[in-house]
Every structure is written in structure tokens, then in C-alpha cells.
Amino acid sequence: MAYSEDRPGIRPRQSWGRRLDLAARHSFPANCTILLMLLCQAPFGVVDQAELLPVVTLTCVWFWSLFRPAAMPPPVVFAIGLLLDLLGYFPLGVGVLTALTVHGLALRCRRGLAPQGFAVIWLVFAAVAALAAALAWAMTMLLTFRLLPPGPALFQAVLSAALYPALAVPLARAHRTIADPGRA
Numbered sequence: 001m002a003y004s005e006d007r008p009g010i011r012p013r014q015s016w017g018r019r020l021d022l023a024a025r026h027s028f029p030a031n032c033t034i035l036l037m038l039l040c041q042a043p044f045g046v047v048d049q050a051e052l053l054p055v056v057t058l059t060c061v062w063f064w065s066l067f068r069p070a071a072m073p074p075p076v077v078f079a080i081g082l083l084l085d086l087l088g089y090f091p092l093g094v095g096v097l098t099a100l101t102v103h104g105l106a107l108r109c110r111r112g113l114a115p116q117g118f119a120v121i122w123l124v125f126a127a128v129a130a131l132a133a134a135l136a137w138a139m140t141m142l143l144t145f146r147l148l149p150p151g152p153a154l155f156q157a158v159l160s161a162a163l164y165p166a167l168a169v170p171l172a173r174a175h176r177t178i179a180d181p182g183r184a
Helices: 016-041 049-067 074-088 094-113 118-144 151-176
Strands: none
Touching (some): 016 151, 049 118, 074 094
């Protein structure tokens, strides 16, 4: 509910346009995440572009779960993780478990992190990204029955921490403008 709907009093019925606007603003975080995931798979010719898919996915899940948890419920995060598995050619379940773990950690840390500054949130995300990369690496080894080198997981963790500011700034701007149901 928007802030104006919380106050008692007589209000006119919502029009279809207002309902559609609220629905679009509520679904913006999930749609934005899926669009960015699909853009990571588009043939732009960027070297190692496929490495950006888990980074973008986990960054978006972390950001939106931290600042707009109502718009990122667990079933939506599950679907995003499944899409990560399918687009990234991971064994089924690796992306789902990783995305749900990041979502759960963001929800658990939400009360303490949301009022903090950007640097604190970035440092905590770097730790969460390292944990997520290690989890994905271990799950991939378990599901493929092969010993994998830890280098790609370490690279993914460092890349996630390095690209977080580049992704968080536009997401924060969208959070304050487009995705805010209070502005509908």
C-alpha cells in the first residue's frame, strides 16, 4: 500500500490506470533484474560477457531484497535463480540456491544495513558475493562430480564486488523514482 492509503478517510475508487501503474511499479524490480539478465546474454561481442550474468543477477537480488523486499518475494527469486541456471548453463539448482541464499541474507541484514551508508552496504555485499561464489563453486562440484579450480569462483566474487557500485547507483535512482509505489 502506498503512504496515502494508510491514512483513514474516504478515498475515491482507484482507476484502472492507477492500478496498472501500481502493478508496474511493484513488478519493476523483478522485471529489471530479468531484463538485465537477458542483456547479459545478448550478443554484444564483449569479451567474457557471460561472466557478468551471475554478477548482475546477484547484485540485483541483493539490492532489491535489501531495499524493496515486498517486490522480491522468494517465489520471484526462485524464478530468477532458475533463469540464471538456464541462461548460465549451470547445473539446475545452483543459481536457485545461490539467489535464495543472497535473498535470505539480505532480508536478515535489512534492518541493520538499510540505514547505513553506501560503503557499509558495499562491504557487506562483497562478503556476501564471496560466500555466494563459494557456494556456487561447491554446489557445481557436488552436482558434476568433478574437482574444479577455485579461480573462476574467486574471479566472480571480485567482479561482483567491483561492479556493485556501477549497478547499485542506477538501481538506487530507479528505487527513488520509477519503482516507488508512493509516487504513483
